[in-house]
Amino acid sequence: MALLASPDDPDDLWQAVGDEVPAHRMLMQGDVVVTDDGPLLVVTHACSMRRGAELHDTQMAAPIEDHQVSKWDGSYDWMPAPGAPVPDVDNPAGLLRVLRSVDTSLLVSGERVAVMSNLGIQLLQQRLAHHLTRVAIETAELAEHCAPILSEAELHEDWMGALGAYAEPQFHDLLDTDDRKLRSWLSDPAKRPQAITTVRREIRRRRDG
Amino acid sequence: MSIQTSDTSTQLERDTTTETSTASTLETIRRLQRSYDELTGPVRVLHEDVAAGRRDVREWDLDERTAAKARLDALALLEELSTDRGFSWSDIARLSGVSVSAVRKWRSGEAPSPERRRDLARLAAFVDLLDEIAPVSDPASWMLMRLSDSHTATAADLYLDGRSHDLLEHAQGHFGVGELLERWNPDWRDETRSEWEIVTAADGERSIARRS
Numbered sequence: 307m308a309l310l311a312s313p314d315d316p317d318d319l320w321q322a323v324g325d326e327v328p329a330h331r332m333l334m335q336g337d338v339v340v341t342d343d344g345p346l347l348v349v350t351h352a353c354s355m356r357r358g359a360e361l362h363d364t365q366m367a368a369p370i371e372d373h374q375v376s377k378w379d380g381s382y383d384w385m386p387a388p389g390a391p392v393p394d395v396d397n398p399a400g401l402l403r404v405l406r407s408v409d410t411s412l413l414v415s416g417e418r419v420a421v422m423s424n425l426g427i428q429l430l431q432q433r434l435a436h437h438l439t440r441v442a443i444e445t446a447e448l449a450e451h452c453a454p455i456l457s458e459a460e461l462h463e464d465w466m467g468a469l470g471a472y473a474e475p476q477f478h479d480l481l482d483t484d485d486r487k488l489r490s491w492l493s494d495p496a497k498r499p500q501a502i503t504t505v506r507r508e509i510r511r512r513r514d515g
Numbered sequence: 516m517s518i519q520t521s522d523t524s525t526q527l528e529r530d531t532t533t534e535t536s537t538a539s540t541l542e543t544i545r546r547l548q549r550s551y552d553e554l555t556g557p558v559r560v561l562h563e564d565v566a567a568g569r570r571d572v573r574e575w576d577l578d579e580r581t582a583a584k585a586r587l588d589a590l591a592l593l594e595e596l597s598t599d600r601g602f603s604w605s606d607i608a609r610l611s612g613v614s615v616s617a618v619r620k621w622r623s624g625e626a627p628s629p630e631r632r633r634d635l636a637r638l639a640a641f642v643d644l645l646d647e648i649a650p651v652s653d654p655a656s657w658m659l660m661r662l663s664d665s666h667t668a669t670a671a672d673l674y675l676d677g678r679s680h681d682l683l684e685h686a687q688g689h690f691g692v693g694e695l696l697e698r699w700n701p702d703w704r705d706e707t708r709s710e711w712e713i714v715t716a717a718d719g720e721r722s723i724a725r726r727s
Binding site (some may be wrong): 312321323326353423424443444446448449454460497498499501502503507510 | 602614
């Protein structure tokens with residue numbers, strides 16, 4: 307059995323690529339951004355990118371290089387990114403050996419060309435943890451841990467898409483009301499669907515007015 | 516010979532034989548053993564017939580509900596699963612066997628293939644059925660939570676492996692988690708064992724730590 311997981315289909319790595327990438331999606335682990343400093347893969351853990359709603363000033367990133375990863379299990383220095391539309395790069399892959407800190411402004415001002423799916427983010431986290439520690443953690447465990455922040459990112463995207471960027475503060479207000487009740491629900495697998503239902507109904511109420 | 520099957524009946528027979536000879540008692544015991552032995556086969560067959568019948572009727576029910584749901588358009592099905600049931604887009608994609616990107620396109624108005632639309636309809640029908648016939652207060656969380664604390668398998672994993680009937684049987688209380696998982700994968704204990712748990716760390720954030 308392979309030590310590290312791989313996708314059944316490379317398309318499963320991505321939530322959106324190219325023109326499909328929503329401009330209002332929050333910056334997230336696994337984003338591929340073409341910056342003035344070259345193409346970068348954002349690797350800062352999804353839970354560590356922000357303090358509250360504000361992004362930290364710097365993030366960790368790996369440079370994207372043109373490298374044909376022959377096999378997922380074994381090429382531990384790389385995070386393959388097949389299908390990410392990076393200009394002049396046929397076989398994009400993040401080089402985990404050259405992780406570096408970059409200014410968040412560099413990422414925000416760059417062109418985001420691909421955003422990873424939840425599965426893609428879990429595979430990235432697994433490879434990253436293994437690269438740094440040689441510990442292989444099951445993706446199912448990583449998925450459970452990340453579910454609250456990835457659910458929040460999804461709801462944020464829905465909110466911004468339906469109500470516009472000006473409504474962003476109200477999104478965070480909604481999650482924080484009642485002693486952060488909805489955030490607490492998002493962290494609890496038994497109540498997460500209730501939180502999702504509550505936010506989506508609120509989006510519908512505000513949108514349909 | 517009348518066949519006594521309840522514990523009470525057996526106890527009555529035992530009481531009436533207390534004062535009789537040893538030979539008579541042994542004969543009664545042998546007679547009861549033969550009676551129960553003779554019953555074992557028919558009862559097993561009856562049990563299997565009832566289980567098979569229940570399964571057929573439930574499949575029929577699920578098929579009918581799926582057909583009814585399939586008359587809705589994809590947007591209506593997505594709205595039902597996401598807003599009314601509380602599934603994330605990522606979960607809907609996974610449970611429908613497609614990429615998140617495909618779901619995004621459906622949300623934008625692109626029509627799914629008839630097969631994929633039927634998969635969506637079947638998921639919506641399954642959740643309705645779960646809600647209606649089983650004591651599950653929140654079907655979405657029930658499907659996405661671990662079935663056993665120390666193993667990572669979820670009802671969603673079993674659903675994806677075509678175990679919807681077993682899940683409904685389990686949800687209704689016909690058998691426990693152990694049998695459900697055993698039917699799914701005899702090696703589930705080894706293959707899905709989790710040595711990790713999610714804890715709240717000193718900074719108030721969630722961390723993954725080895726199970727204590």
